[in-house]
Amino acid sequence: MADAVLLILPLVAGYLMDLWLGDPDNWPHPVRVFGNAIAKGEKWLNWGHFRFWKGATLSVILVVSVFTFFQWLDGVLLQVPALYLIVNSIGVYYGLANHSLIAEGRAVFSVLENEGLEAGRRQLSRIVGRDTSKLNAQQIRIAVLETMSENLSDGVVAPLFYYALAGVPGMMAYKMINTMDSMLGYRSERYEWFGKFAARLDDVANFIPARLTALLMVLVTGSRRGLRFIFQFGDKHKSPNAGYPEAALAGILDCRFGGANMYHGKLVEKPFIGENDRVIEPNEIARAVCVNQRTCMLMVFISLVTSLCIYLV
DSSP states (O other): OHHHHHHHHHHHHHHHHHHHHOOOTTSOOHHHHHHHHHHHHHHHHSSSSOHHHHHHHHHHHHHHHHHHHHHHHHHHHTTSHHHHHHHHHHHHHHHOOHHHHHHHHHHHHHHHHHHOHHHHHHHHTTTOSBOOTTOOHHHHHHHHHHHHHHHHIIIIIHHHHHHHHHHHHHHHHHHHHHHHHHHHOOOSTTTTTTTHHHHHHHHHHHHHHHHHHHHHHHHHHTOHHHHHHHHHHTTOSSSTTTHHHHHHHHHHHTOEEEEEEEETTEEEEEEEEESOOOOOOGGGHHHHHHHHHHHHHHHHHHHHHHHHHHHHO
16 A cells, blocks of 8 residues: 555655645756756767668666666665655656646737737747747637647656556656757757657657547547547648647537748748638637646546555556
8 A cells, every 4th residue: 555655645745745836946956957968969969961760879878877767766765665755646646737837828928918929929939949939819719729639649648557567767767858859850950860869759659649639638628629620630630740739629629720830940830730711709718728727637637546556457
């Protein structure tokens, strides 16, 4: 029973900490450490020949190192159960990004409504990779909703999925994979080959979580249209995973995502996801937030049950 408590309490405590605190900008965060390691490795290796294999080697070393370190740390901390609970609760807290995701989405809607189009564009640029300088209000709101649905998988469901399978070591290894993709997974001259392995590894790591996220979203809302959209539009996105949660939210809100956008100076034609090309109203952020919160809560419960089942087996 004591071992079961060591699985349950960090997950519940970490979830509540994220719900309450979010990620203050001036606090230390393991993802910043991951980012520094990736940047140093990229600077050291991303030149000359064999860039794909160099990038693949760096990716494997970093992911294995993170998993091994946190597994070793767990072994040490188990000698003092109270310390194990505290450190792993903090680990779960750092692994989740639901509070920050919701806060950033709300901030864009609020700034756009209260301070105008230019301010809304600047605020949106904090959370998306596309060029926001020419977006209108409708495009800004759509970008926020797309980001919230996609990152509900990357920042919430996937970390909890890997916690259920392998505890904090699994969660942190996933965060390293996701951070590598966000830093290296670009189709540019600099990263096309060096970051290809990291991008594909992220695709594999998110394959199940992305589809699970979409199903949880329609489950917590009871949206039959959302379920239909998952099968109708989920595979239309350029990403093998991002289209599924986007399709679910498009169905829940009865709207349409996608279309052309500028990324790093290039026009990218994204296929449409959804059917109803309607105006997104300012107050609809509240419904998207509700979807995120309910999905996160349900995934925490599923992770608890899964962790206990794995422990009992």
